[in-house]
Amino acid sequence: MSVDTTPSAAEDSPAGPGAPAGADTDGVVAMFRRVLETEDVAADSDFFLLGGDSLVATRVLSAIARSYGVELTFEDFVGAPTPERLAEKIADAR
Template sequence: MNVDAVSDIFRRVLENAEVSADSDFFVMGGDSLLATRVLSAIARACGVELDFDDFADAPTPGALAKKIASMA
């Protein structure tokens, strides 16, 4: 899953078109409940199961895409 796809998921979940590859999910208003929606969307889209700790360690689309690539 590339950074653009992860950014699109962030945009949908946060309802914010201003998400970039370096946007921190939690700084942009995300919380743990919304994070579960991101994780579910990633699992559906590419079959990679991440947990909340993975997400907290990589809260930007760019960092999360790298983590997904390392697990796929």
């Protein structure tokens, strides 16, 4: 079994040089951490269980639009409230 040691897109900053074409889970985790003002966010953390609400969710949606050029709806966010699932939605929309 071989192990891939090449850098992944998840190591890139969502808005920085070399930003990935699609979303990476780590980039969405960083967005959650920034808007929720907590480091206690993992790939499978539920935004709403972490204390997020609809107003704060709009900040995440705006950051996604700026960083990835994808406009997700609030309904998309509610249906995929974790960084992992939002990254999938972003990738699907691209």
